[in-house]
Amino acid sequence: MSAAKWEESRVRGEVISHDVGANPPAPHLTSPRKRGEERLISRKIDMPNLFKFLIVALAGTALGLAVTYEGLQRGLAFNAVKAGPWTGAPKNGSLDIDPYARAMLARSGELPLGIAEGLSFIARTDSSGAVLRPRCDYDVSGSVPPTRYWTLTLVSPRGFLVDNPAKRFGFTSAEIVRAPDGTFDITVARQARPGNWLPLGNTQSFVLMLRLYDTLLDFGTTKLDATAMPKIVKGRCE
């Protein structure tokens, strides 16, 4: 825009706004003494009204879409069931699913378990709250809520399996090696370990998924305790 045109639009903007009375000075706020001063400022900030609407609409749309994008990226979770490092969303498997979870699932294509099928939990941190790091070993042990079967799977934060030479992507409750008293111990590590070894492959980041199939728990009424779920304890780090 040329300087002359700019000057013209500025002047026009002032004229239009005064004609229409878009910004009449509030009488109780302006004294005659300040009129000159006011005109100087209003000439600087007044633009044609259409322009203002357009800017508000554009800025609003951009902000709204940015909030949607950020919200879906971060995975806002309402109605989540939390127990220690584990988070589950039982309502995602029913018609009561909230609109944010619906939008998120539609975008990712994920198919959550139906509420009568079971419930899946995700852990992005260890039991102390520190983010899971592939340079460290982790020990997953403790108890699992009463359920017909459960599986523990290692995936990338976006939900994809992590390749490894052992072709081991997870464990089911049936195949796991247990101590004589029935407790179990799974080691998540880069290097091979005796017992239940869940390999990390060459992933840069990972999360753990615990799925309870045909569980006896009713998540609508039961408050899940952290001790009812497996502990994730950090071991040695490289």
Added chain:
Amino acid sequence: MNLTDRFFSFLLYFAGIVLVAGVVHFASILAMPELAPHDSYARLSALAKPGQMVLLPTALPGHEITPFEDPALAQAVCLYDLSSGPLHLHAELEDPGLLTLSFRTRSGRVFYSMTDQAALHGTIEVRIMTAPQLEAVEENEDEDEPLQELRLVAPDMKGFVLVNALAAFPSERAEAEARATSISCSSETLARE
């Protein structure tokens, strides 16, 4: 215009922007299930035709159909379109392994789910229909006869049934696949009077 005026005019613009942003945000969240191009239905319809049970490929690194799949599951899917008639699911369960079913709308919402524990005398018998189809069926029926099937009214015309069968050991995968595909799925046409 003094400082207070400028503050209020700024506040007005700010309020306008926040209002528009709020409307756009909620509209985009609500529209996402209809607009997302790679939702689960789109991915599944590339693999299966309506009215038949199709085994999905095993989840392997780089070959997943959807994220957060359980590699221990054998999965099968049956897409349905109720505009031509109800969908009939039938299975005789033989082995006691875990089998779960979820009934979903086109946008992936689960409207019903069950496990093999809900089977009556080892049989799963389900009909998915629209509300008018259910009325038509009930009209032609003898009310004294006990119902031998589970009837579900689907919220949408289109959707899919996802079947999960757990391979408790890697060696049981073939059995799990057989269990998942043992459920037959067929579109029916309603008999007209």
